[in-house]
Structure formats: structure tokens, C-alpha cells
Amino acid sequence: MTHHHHDDDREGEGISRRHALECMIWAGTGVLWTLSGGVPVSLNLLGAAQAAEAMTTGFTFLQISDSHIGFDKAANPHAIDTLKEAMGKIQALPQKPAFMIHTGDITHLSKAAQFDNAAQIIGGAGFDVHYVPGEHDVIDDDNGKAYLDRYGKGTKGAGWYSFDQNGVHFVALVNVVNLKAGGLGNLGPEQLAWLADDLKAVSASTPIVVFAHIPLWAIYPEWGWGTDDAAQALGLLKGFGSVTVLNGHIHQIMQKVEGNVTFHTARSTAFPQPAPGTAASPGPMTVPAGQLRGLLGTSSVAVKQGGQELAIIDSTLA
């Protein structure tokens, strides 16, 4: 863990960097977003060469999400096979990711055999994997013990933690426990207090990557796609020059740049869900068999050494 104290210059440095900052997201469609005066603008298509450059000058990490091992319904009767395909594609990448993150819903029903199968397939690739739970991972009879027994070592509370890698501070949050009637995702006061304390030791110029299962921005509250107390967490991240928030849960790509924060959700490796409000419910979306793999996938995040911008590259299984 490398931490630097620069509390005195946090405010000034954060603001000046924010003005100079260009936040790039390169999605599967090849759109380059840049931040100019707080307004995200789509500039042009980022060529494969630029993406390759971003990949080779820094390091990359890989996000997978919503593998839902145990799901066998019409939307994808073989969720275990599509996870295997995703891991095969990750192993075949020309530049190996430094590590992986899994943004939750590893399993469908928190069953031991489902956790075991996921661990075998994901662990078989040989990468370090940093997990956070999805709501499907904490529905064992002991309300989350099955997840914590496997992935809770060295974590706090319901499984939150932070770590540093190559000059980037990573924060893993849990927003799927103690959900309140009528509410959305929930971080809770204990976790927010921990986050405030954790960030005290991080300099304003350190790029921060926050990952959690349910989106930390209100994508579609009518379907529960948001987190009730996310604003408090984001408030704690205001002074930092570069913040990237990576989520899962909604089984499709959504992105937004707001101030110093870039938000991005990843695809599932199991089944797609409908775009907000386009169906009666957010339940699994059944598509013609030939289209399924075009809607499943993973995300690769490239961090340029010495640079502030992170390039996010989404790839499908098709």
C-alpha cells in the first residue's frame, strides 16, 4: 500500500486538474468522449492504433460482471458456458491484464456449487480477481456468509475494501445489503465512514477507481437502478482529479461523465436486460440465439502511466 499525504493542496490541485482533464471512454462502438468545461462531448472515433497505444504505455485491468452461475432460463440456458467463453477471450488477449475485478452477481442463487463453479472457471485463468458481491451473492440462508467465507478475507463489514496498484487507488464498495423497503442500492453509514477515512490517506492527484455492483448514479430508479446514498460517497470523491466508477447489475453498457467522475456499467456474461423503460420489467431479456453473444461481454480498462485518463474498452462475446 503506497499512500501520500497532500491534504493541503487537494482542493487547488483537484480543481486545476479538473479543468485540464480529458476523460476518455472508448466503448465498443468507438466513441471517444472528452470533458470540456464540465460538458461531455463526443469527439470522434478512436482508432485501433490509439487504443493499442493506451494499452501498451500503461497497464490494463479487466472487469467482468453478472456471471449469474446457476442461471438456466430461456434468456441463456447455458450461463456457465458464456462465462467460460468470456474467460477464454480474456486469456487470449495480446496484452495480459494486470488483474481482474468482478462487479458482482457471481452466482444466481448464492449456492455453494454455484460459487465453486464460478471460482473454478474464473480462477482457472490465473489472474488476481478482486470481487464485490451482487444481491444474488448474498441470498444464502445466512444472508451473505457464503460470499464472505470465500471472498471476505481482509475486507470490512459486508465485504468492502481498498487497494493500490500502479499508482491507482481502487475502492471496492458493497451496496447490496440491508436494502430498505421502497429504496435502491444502499451503502450505509458504516461504509461511508470507512470510505471517508480511507480517502484521507490518498492524494488528490491519485486516480481513483471505485467499483460496486449496483450503479452509483440514478440510471432508472423505477427499476431500482441506482443507490440511495451514492451522493454521499461521491461527495467524498469531489476533491480528486480523476474518479472512475465501474458498476454492473443492469447487464448493459451505460456511461456518463459528470465533473471529475466517469461512470460506466459493464455487460453481463450471462444474459442481457432491457434498456430502461423499454419492457414491463428489468427481467432477463430473451433474444434470438444468434444475437445473444453480441449482448454479452467484458470491459477492459487501460490506465496510462503518468496520465489521468482511463480508456474503457468494451468487448462482446460475439
Added chain:
Amino acid sequence: MIRFPTRPFVGPLAALGFAGLAVMAPAPLRAADATVVKIDNFTFTPAALTVKPGTTVTFENDDDIPHLVVANDGSFRSKALDTGDTYAFTFTKAGDFAYYCGLHPHMQGKITVAP
């Protein structure tokens, strides 16, 4: 509290219950004391239900996603209900019992128990 872990048992019970209500309403059939809340498209149907004390309410998940029925006051809580699973709870005390889905808390419903 009675739990029915599988679906086949409940279908006939529910059918009997409704048949009893519709055809022989005046007769005090015991089967009429059972009723069903369906979970479909992330919605409890009916969202508000009034029953007499002693009624067993069965929650049945018809979605391709698990749901979990939790009373706001903690008086009942199901296990995770996979597709086709059911959870039954017998309401003995009068009052309003608001509940929600422990996985998708924007899903809410209410059982009113009144003599």
C-alpha cells in the same frame, strides 16, 4: 409458519380456494382461507390484499429472477424464491403488514388482516 418449497402443491390449492369462493361462497370452506400473491414482472399481484385472521397467504414467484419477501416490521421473511418457488405465511394477528422484496426493494405490497 408453513413453507411449501415446491410449486406443484400450491397450484391445486389455489385453484380450490378460488373455486370455493366463487361457487360456494356461503359455505365455510377451509380451502377458502388460503390465498395467493403472484410475483410477476417485478410486481406483487395483488399489491394490496385484505384477509381474515388465520389466512395463509402463499407468495409465488413467476419471474425468471429470484425474489425474497420481507415484512417491513420483520415479522416474516422468505428464503430466496427461485422461479416457481413459493413461500406461505399464516397471518394470525389483525393489522397492516407492509412487505417488500429483499432483493429489489422498490417492489412493495401490503397484506391487511381484518376480522
